[in-house]
Amino acid sequence: MKESLNHLSNQKGIRTVEILSIGSELLLGNILNTNSQWLAEELSSLGLSHFRQTTIGDNLDRITNLISEISKRSSLLITTGGLGPTPDDLTTEAIAKAFNSPLCERKNIWDDIKKKVTDSSVSKQENSSLKKQCLFPKGALLIENPRGTAPGMIWNPIKEFTIMTFPGVPEELKEMWRNSARDYINKNFSEGKIIISSTLKFAGIAESSVSERIDDLLRLDNPTVAPYANIGDVKIRITAKAKNAIEAKKIIKPIKEKIKNKFPSYIFGEDEDTLASVLIKELSQRKQSLAFAESCTGGLLSSFITEIPGSSKVFKGSIIAYKNEIKSSILKVPNDLLKRHGAVSEEVAESMTIGLKKLLKCDWGIAISGIAGPGGGSDEKPIGLVYISIIGPNNKITNIRKVYNPIRNRIDIQRLSVNECLNSLRLILLSKED
Numbered sequence: 001m002k003e004s005l006n007h008l009s010n011q012k013g014i015r016t017v018e019i020l021s022i023g024s025e026l027l028l029g030n031i032l033n034t035n036s037q038w039l040a041e042e043l044s045s046l047g048l049s050h051f052r053q054t055t056i057g058d059n060l061d062r063i064t065n066l067i068s069e070i071s072k073r074s075s076l077l078i079t080t081g082g083l084g085p086t087p088d089d090l091t092t093e094a095i096a097k098a099f100n101s102p103l104c105e106r107k108n109i110w111d112d113i114k115k116k117v118t119d120s121s122v123s124k125q126e127n128s129s130l131k132k133q134c135l136f137p138k139g140a141l142l143i144e145n146p147r148g149t150a151p152g153m154i155w156n157p158i159k160e161f162t163i164m165t166f167p168g169v170p171e172e173l174k175e176m177w178r179n180s181a182r183d184y185i186n187k188n189f190s191e192g193k194i195i196i197s198s199t200l201k202f203a204g205i206a207e208s209s210v211s212e213r214i215d216d217l218l219r220l221d222n223p224t225v226a227p228y229a230n231i232g233d234v235k236i237r238i239t240a241k242a243k244n245a246i247e248a249k250k251i252i253k254p255i256k257e258k259i260k261n262k263f264p265s266y267i268f269g270e271d272e273d274t275l276a277s278v279l280i281k282e283l284s285q286r287k288q289s290l291a292f293a294e295s296c297t298g299g300l301l302s303s304f305i306t307e308i309p310g311s312s313k314v315f316k317g318s319i320i321a322y323k324n325e326i327k328s329s330i331l332k333v334p335n336d337l338l339k340r341h342g343a344v345s346e347e348v349a350e351s352m353t354i355g356l357k358k359l360l361k362c363d364w365g366i367a368i369s370g371i372a373g374p375g376g377g378s379d380e381k382p383i384g385l386v387y388i389s390i391i392g393p394n395n396k397i398t399n400i401r402k403v404y405n406p407i408r409n410r411i412d413i414q415r416l417s418v419n420e421c422l423n424s425l426r427l428i429l430l431s432k433e434d
Helices: 034-045 060-071 091-098 107-116 124-134 170-189 207-213 245-262 275-286 300-306 324-329 335-341 346-360 410-430
Strands: 017-022 050-056 076-080 103-105 135-137 141-143 152-158 161-166 194-203 224-230 233-242 267-270 290-294 315-320 364-370 385-391 397-403
Touching: 017 034, 017 060, 034 050, 034 076, 034 170, 034 194, 050 060, 060 076, 060 091, 076 170, 091 103, 091 135, 091 152, 091 161, 107 124, 124 135, 135 152, 141 161, 141 170, 152 170, 161 170, 194 245, 194 410, 207 224, 207 233, 233 245, 267 275, 275 300, 275 410, 290 300, 290 346, 300 315, 300 410, 315 346, 324 335, 335 346, 346 364, 346 385, 346 397, 364 410, 385 410, 397 410
Parallel strands: 017 050, 017 076, 076 161, 290 315, 290 364
Antiparallel strands: 103 135, 141 152, 152 161, 194 233, 194 267, 224 233, 364 385, 385 397
16 A cells, blocks of 8 residues: 555544454354454554454345444444455445445556466456456545455545455455555554553463452453463463553563462463473473373374474474274283273373383373263263373373363363373473473
């Protein structure tokens, strides 16, 4: 977006911002709406008031009526989706209809589209459809789309109301936003403050326990402190509003330190840290290796480690010993041990760990065996029962027994088991018990 933006709305002190996601595929659940989440974070970083998100299907009249409603209550509307060449791409048409504005063809856009669409198989009829992307209301400023054929626009159809449109393809949206839209919003809508957040991550403790111990902090206005729970971990997000990032971080720092002092062993990282990334960093510094023997998790534990860049520095590999014959033939778990105690037992998990270390010559080995369900449980060994065994460089073994609530589904039990493995090793390393 190279032309001057000064002729467009220069309003300050925005009332509210809304995000409108357009596409029947979103309503049907065929596509996960990650655009709204990403845009919300971007708006927050700019210090803007954002109170509402809406998703609507591909229906011209409904989109038109909704846009008209939004124009009466908000100052800025950001739309995603509905900008392509197909009949169900109705965003620009609906916006124009909402304000009784004719659409005019931008010839320079057609030249750009023809350069991008070089496929000789595109028919004349499809060329006609592509031209649909060249139609915009008079006075709209175009947002260039370097990665696709559909440009977006910035338009002020009425006083104190601006619309910004973006394609639904996340990669296209993000590049257009960074190249053009972010600066425009910062210049024309900023309240003079930015919002900065920092997140502390916990493992091995419930959200309710964390919240009870920082109850006084949850009532703060600036910064705000809010807990969030995922499967297997808890997050505390500290958010400050200030004139600049330096001031915001100064506001956050004492609150972050206060929380850290309350939970010295439960906090495993901050912001983008994961249990896997924290472990890899620690083991890399120690120049120590890691390997797994997995039964009930079926490779999930390994995938958590290998998705982290640099994991090859520490991770040797994994044995997926799902069946008993693999446990006995590869990990050398004695058959009489399997018969006497069963695959899901402390004795077998420990034997798997010993066999793993001998086989892969690792510093640290983790073995896991359990009943993830939905079948296979008994009164003696219920669904959700998991045994974990961890062996270290000095061959000391730590055995862990966990029983997860059977109302959890199979995926949850596997995910919780992975977190338990990673967090247990983290705590062992933290205690310096080598």
